[in-house]
Amino acid sequence: KAGVTQTPRYLIKTRGQQVTLSCSPISGHRSVSWYQQTPGQGLQFLFEYFSETQRNKGNFPGRFSGRQFSNSRSEMNVSTLELGDSALYLCASSVGTSNTGELFFGEGSRLTVL
Amino acid sequence: QKEVEQNSGPLSVPEGAIASLNCTYSDRGSQSFFWYRQYSGKSPELIMFIYSNGDKEDGRFTAQLNKASQYVSLLIRDSQPSDSATYLCVNNFGNEKLTFGTGTRLTIIP
Numbered sequence: 001k002a003g004v005t006q007t008p009r010y011l012i013k014t015r016g017q018q019v020t021l022s023c024s025p026i027s028g029h030r031s032v033s034w035y036q037q038t039p040g041q042g043l044q045f046l047f048e049y050f051s052e053t054q055r056n057k058g059n060f061p062g063r064f065s066g067r068q069f070s071n072s073r074s075e076m077n078v079s080t081l082e083l084g085d086s087a088l089y090l091c092a093s094s095v096g097t098s099n100t101g102e103l104f105f106g107e108g109s110r111l112t113v114l
Numbered sequence: 115q116k117e118v119e120q121n122s123g124p125l126s127v128p129e130g131a132i133a134s135l136n137c138t139y140s141d142r143g144s145q146s147f148f149w150y151r152q153y154s155g156k157s158p159e160l161i162m163f164i165y166s167n168g169d170k171e172d173g174r175f176t177a178q179l180n181k182a183s184q185y186v187s188l189l190i191r192d193s194q195p196s197d198s199a200t201y202l203c204v205n206n207f208g209n210e211k212l213t214f215g216t217g218t219r220l221t222i223i224p
Contacts, residue, residue, distance in 0.1 A: 035214075042216035043158070043202065056211045090157060099146065099206045105157035 025093030
């Protein structure tokens with residue numbers, strides 16, 4: 001059974017650019033959650049999508065957005081990149097909503113903003 | 115007060131000893147608690163969950179929950195070098211979303 005797949009794994013951008021990250025969940029999983037991980041802050045919740053609807057959103061500015069497609073694949077977008085956006089972005093999928101069961105994480109997309 | 119607080123460590127424990135990881139949380143209404151393990155350079159993986167007050171055992175791992183004190187702990191018995199990792203305490207904040215602590219880095223010394 002294939003795990004959660006995130007692309008790209010590594011990317012380098014400059015301030016002001018935008019970036020799109022992709023996440024393919026485990027087959028049959030309807031929820032995709034996104035997290036930002038930095039050494040000082042740990043895992044910070046960005047948002048969760050369940051059956052194509054945003055179910056919850058964390059305390060991030062509107063530059064961070066996402067969506068989920070009918071096949072449960074999800075994308076997140078960060079516009080007008082800032083140096084502080086440099087982080088590991090993890091997505092996780094689950095069968096039901098994220099608060100009810102086990103999360104399965106992808107390997108992450110490491111973003112560096114110069 | 116942070117939603118979930120953990121001692122960042124590092125916590126060093128001799129091989130074969132008991133490692134004790136602690137966590138406090140702010141949401142008195144939280145119902146579900148999870149412990150995730152994250153090896154260096156890897157993604158988190160679930161190792162334990164607990165919903166009720168008391169202890170829950172799974173092999174060498176025991177999760178303890180005290181809702182009155184808003185306290186969760188993870189005990190690892192007979193610690194092995196392969197237990198060296200960062201352990202993340204997670205609660206179901208507001209029964210709506212998972213909130214992660216910043217993690218405790220555990221090192222098992224052979």
